Amino acid sequence: MASTKFKKPPQAPPLFTHTPESLIKDTERFIDASKALQDRLVKEVSPEKAEFKNVMLPFAQDDNRMSLESHIIGFYQAVSVDHKLRDASTEAEKKMDDFAIEASMRQDLFDLVDAVFKKQKDDPKLDAESRRLLEKDHKGYVKMGLGIPAGPQRDRFKAIKKRLSELGITFQKNLNEEQGGLWFTPEELDGVPEDVTSNLKKGDKGTETEGKLWLTFKYPDLFPTQKYCKNAETRHKVFISNENKCNQNVALFKEAIVLRDEAARLLGYPNHATFRIEDKMAKTPKTVDDFLGDLRERLAPGGVQEIEKLKELKKTETGSADKYFLWDHRFYDTLMLERDFQLDQNRIAEYFPLQTSIEGMLNIFEELFGLVFVKLESEERNAISESGKGDDIVWHPEVQVFSVWDDEGEGNGFVGYLYLDLFPRDGKYGHAANFNLQPGFINENGTRRYPATALVCNFSKPTPKKPSLLKHDEVVTLFHELGHGIHDLVSRTIYSRFHGTSTVRDFVEAPSQMLENWCWTPSQIKSLSKHWSHLSPESKQAWEASAKSGEKQPAADMPDDLIKSIVNTRHVNDALFNLRQLHFGIFDMTVHEPSSHEAVEKLDASVTYNALRHEISKLDGPEALGEGDGWGHGQATFGHLIGGYDAGYYGYLSSQVYSADMFHTVFKKDPMDGKEGRRYRHTVLERGGSQDEMQTLEDFLGRKPSTESFYKELGVS
Incomplete structure (x- = not known):
């Protein structure tokens, strides 16, 4: 870590001192203020006099102000130990969503925005980001039903939008609070x-x-x-x-896909997928279906070959292997890596103590992007907290906080705050994700507002004798999510709505997926690792107490043979891994691209999910034992398809195309090239969603993106 002395940042971090009552009160306060602004503009500005500066700018500045509170208010439901606070956060989010739906369906507001759009959509006096804001806001109103004539149909559309918001919030709450x-x-x-x-x-x-x-x-x-x-x-x-956990989500998922289809048809689209994809990089469902279909065709033979090899391994273990089950796969995949590639995950984990890996990752980002991370201990926390109490700037005692700065070459300026919440708790979000707490933007007085971003993960907790140790795939996950966090931190946009990871869904994963390559580069694996027995004298004692008699203390650096075993296994059983991703992507498109509304009403999502999994992944499930396809409901545990990746899960795969292209074109030769790292920071990460993402890619690559590196890496070019 950089040995920079603590400097007091120019902006205090947010406080996490809310109570269930204050959450609701604060939400109602800023909703009332926002509604008052909207009513005032409608009263004072006629469509004839409507311009960007007297309509769009006040709305955008109101968005900026609200986002400083609203993201945190909604965040509590993912991290708070107090179920009352989680419930209040859920209730507050519902209030915010309802208000957003109401506002985005107001004809009087749309009339003003429509007037500005017609006058200024090509106005050269507006900067490019402001023109993009105008275009996106205008399209947003049209997609919220204001193209539907006022009356029963529009009322129905509004009711659907409100219900879909409720379904999403309840679905995720059920997953967070699952105790099975x-x-x-x-x-x-x-x-x-x-x-x-x-x-x-x-x-x-x-x-x-x-x-x-x-x-x-x-x-x-x-x-x-x-x-x-x-x-x-x-x-x-x-x-x-x-x-079969969270079975209350089965009905919620079904209701959501039926309502989405009805809403899309009310707007004149043939299905929800067409409605969702037209604003993404892919533009049409056909582009997505062709991409997924082509990938499936290329990967299927490799998947069958991989299963045959895994069946042979199963046969040596059990004496028979006529079937290769879903619950066999992780076990025999791991066994194959250990036996054929000498990949000992438990031995590898001994070299990835969580804190050491984090420090190594932050060092990489410092060197590559010109950043400095300063960990804030209790004294510094007290010094920068607006309340004077350091505990008030975190939501849980285990949370780590960093102030992030530009290094000397980048101008020594303040960048923002990074939070790490790494261990599981009851009621906490159950996966790994990056949450924006406060976006960056340009204040009304022209100064900069700095972002705050949080990584929420679920790694195994340290014990009194041993630190938390990461498997290599967990190192990759951490690096990926930290990549989102960096995107969030270094973004520099005028408006909060384009900040950081607020890009189209089929691009948002690309920057983080590209950074995963560093976890497969020998020199970087070495820099991220250190044997846990070398962390402190106490660690050495704890290791000695658990070591076998006569066993020598391992070297601090990960040995080259272990690094080689990691690198050599990157693409082992890759076809099966990607066929699994294809199953998710094709299921998503199937339920959101029905031939008719009746078809989606009749669709059994559980049967579809399981049947597609069997067809695509080629792995046997209970249907191979004669139990039919209704044996489980994985879609009820699949938060992505309710939480914003609907008709968008393919983005994980299409983003890999872009990330492979960026890495192989620019970084493969020298992953630690600081000049290219800074160019990537300024050309890709800083832009957020403030310009067309294809333009961002072409600016960085110097050409249109290509699938060649992606298919080559998978061995199916």
């Missing part, structure tokens, strides 16, 4: 690493669960069990139960 799990004996969990089983809840004495362990469906329990548990029946039970 299964009781197993230690024998049934044979093979699961001790650092997982030692953290599991134990059954009470004198009850039927005495002597058993409670395995939850949270990632730190679920994935190691699927990868390492030798008992196939346990893996089977865990897999099926996990696919």
